[in-house]
Amino acid sequence: MTEPASARIAADLRARISDGELAPGDRVPSTRELTRRFGVAMATATKALTTLRQEGLVRSVRGVGTVVAERSRTPHPRATAPGPAADRIVDTAIRIADAEGLATMSMRRVGAELGIATMSLYQHVASKDDLLLMMIDRAFGEELLPAGPPESARAALGTSARTQWSCYRRHPWLAQAMSLTRPQPVASVLAHTEYVLTALDGLGLDTTEAFNVQIMLVSYVRGIAINLETEAQAEAESGMDNDEWIRAHTDPLKSLTAGGNFPMFERVTALDDFDFDLDALFELGLTSILDGLTTRLTHP
Incomplete structure (x- = not known):
């Protein structure tokens, strides 16, 4: 039986x-x-919008027309318990994001890669937002934190931070998604919070202070990692990696320091072997944070 035109229009807008x-x-x-677009009667188009309105996806605004309604951010239950079909969808989505951002x-892109209609995906994944939650959960779940208690709070914070960094390194899009x-309700991410809070328990911090330490750590790692996808996109667009770009723009930088207004930075532009290494920068920042926290916890 042929699908009614109003249903096809509603499905297109729903997607x-x-x-x-x-x-x-x-x-x-x-x-x-x-x-005009679908070549249908006015009554058919009206029926399609009415269907979406009844589903709560759109609403009428006086003087504006029909607009997309605000949607609940509560994750669909399937987002935390994917089945085999959902696993394939998540795998495909991650592969696309890893390769292209x-x-x-x-x-639609995931459906095309799997060779199935976009609407068929919604039998296993409630929405794109839920799919993203599944992707985040899968990405952070690839590396498990140690099961036993950490030898120290410093070790626990370092382990959590380096594990997160490894996940971001493997999936450059991940920092953009977080x-x-x-914060998204994702079990594999919450595991890091629990791990760090457990390590900090009993060290003189109240719950708020301990949680703020965890937030600071997560923010630091993500702040560095946010550059991974940005750099990958810039490299794809320019055809130059970071080192090649810096070499190509050395002369403009040197012209800024020629007047002697930035003598310290002039020393940097004179370096021939400076290596902009995000991994080294991450470790430098992490060590500094851990040194400061260790001092704070030892001498409150």
Whole structure:
């Protein structure tokens, strides 16, 4: 039996909303636009929008038209308990994001890679947001934290930070996907919080102070890692890696220091062997943080 035209239109708009192409507050195509695009009667286009309105995906705004409704951020249960089919979807989404960046990963792209219709994905993954939660959970779950108690708080913080860094290194998109101020409910990420809080327990910090230490650590690692995908994109667009780019732009930097206003930085531009190494920068910052925390915990 042929699918009704109104259902096809509703499915198309539903997919665009789930993909984020149409974000909350965005105006959706009017019935007039839909009639032109799909070659249907006004009544058919109206029925499609009515269906989405009944599902809570869109709402009418006086003087504006029909817009995408605000959606709940509560994760769908399937986001935390994927089955075999969902596993394939997550694997494919991660492979796309690893190779081309998070911006290229959409439900439509994943469906195309799997050779199935986009709407079929929603039988296993509730939305693109839920798929992203699954991807984050899978990425952070690839490296497990030690099962036994850490030998010290410093060791625990170092282990957690380096494990996170390794995950970000393996998946450059991951830092872009994470949020510090609106943390995602992901079990493999929460494991790091539990691990660090357990190590800090009994060392004189109250719960708020200990949690702030964990937040600072997570923020530091993510702050360095955020450059991984940015650099990968820049390299793909320019055809130059970081070292090649710096060499190509040395002369403009030297011209800024020629007047003697930046004598210390002039010494940097004179270096022939400076290696901008994110791994080394990460370790330098982490060691400094751990040194400071160790001193604080030992001498409150």
